[in-house]
Each structure stands twice: as structure tokens, then as C-alpha cells.
Amino acid sequence: MEKVKEYTNGEVTIIWKPGSCIHSAKCVGGLPNVFRPNEKPWIKIEAASTQELIDQVKQCPSGALSFYMNGQDANETDSPETKVEVMKDGPLLVHGTLNLTHKDGSKEIKNKTTAFCRCGLSGNKPYCDGTHSKENFIG
Numbered sequence: 001m002e003k004v005k006e007y008t009n010g011e012v013t014i015i016w017k018p019g020s021c022i023h024s025a026k027c028v029g030g031l032p033n034v035f036r037p038n039e040k041p042w043i044k045i046e047a048a049s050t051q052e053l054i055d056q057v058k059q060c061p062s063g064a065l066s067f068y069m070n071g072q073d074a075n076e077t078d079s080p081e082t083k084v085e086v087m088k089d090g091p092l093l094v095h096g097t098l099n100l101t102h103k104d105g106s107k108e109i110k111n112k113t114t115a116f117c118r119c120g121l122s123g124n125k126p127y128c129d130g131t132h133s134k135e136n137f138i139g
Helices: 026-030 050-057
Strands: 005-008 012-016 065-069 083-086 092-095 098-101 107-110 113-116
Antiparallel strands (some): 005 012, 012 065, 098 107
16 A cells, blocks of 8 residues: 655645655755655645645646645546656656556556656656666656
8 A cells, every 4th residue: 555644734735645756856946945855744834825835736747746625535636638748867747637557457546647667767667766867867
């Protein structure tokens, strides 16, 4: 079972899935007072407004960070449209809801953004785990 942590300010809840994180550091760079990887807990949700938190979480390229407004279903998506983005020297990002069938036949629904490995080196295939940056993948 995937490890999941939740942080709330009473209005919005941020969900963090550490196993999905590709360590792009967009969160840390965008809101360094909120996302503090060297502290525990590492998300200081009270350090920004709800809108700032939402705007930053939406920039997470892997989908490791997501959010829901308290009182709404955590699995609601912003848009039914699916978009695909090839990251320079990084993963293939698929934005939207996906019905994924693994090679063993197991099925999974992925919401928001999913980062798929393009370098072939991920220890969490088919998903990106950030190994591309350590191995200087170019593509």
C-alpha cells in the first residue's frame, strides 16, 4: 500500500505521496517557507494562503502533491481532459485521470498528474522516481 500523508489548514488539505515524488523541487523553489524538506513535518501549511498552496501544488510535475478542498471528494479532478507533456531530460507527464493496467494484470486509477519513466532506470517502473537526474539522462 502506498504511503500517503495529509496536511490541512482547515480549508484545503494537501496530500503527499512520497513514493511518487521525483524530487523536482518545484514545491521547495516556489514556496520555500511551506515546503521544507529538512524539517519534520516538512510541509508547514500555515506558512501560505490557501490559494498560494493550491497554485503551487498544481505545479507538481509528478502528482506526488495533490489537494482537495475540505468538504469535497479528494478524488475530484479539475478537468476531464487528458494532456501529455514530455519533460526535457525527464519523465513523461500525463495530466488527467488514467485507468492503468500493469503487466501483471492489476489495475489502478491515477488522478491529476502521473510521471512515467522515460530513462528506463526507475526503481518504481512504470513511474518515474527521479533516477534520471542522478544518471544525467538526456532525452
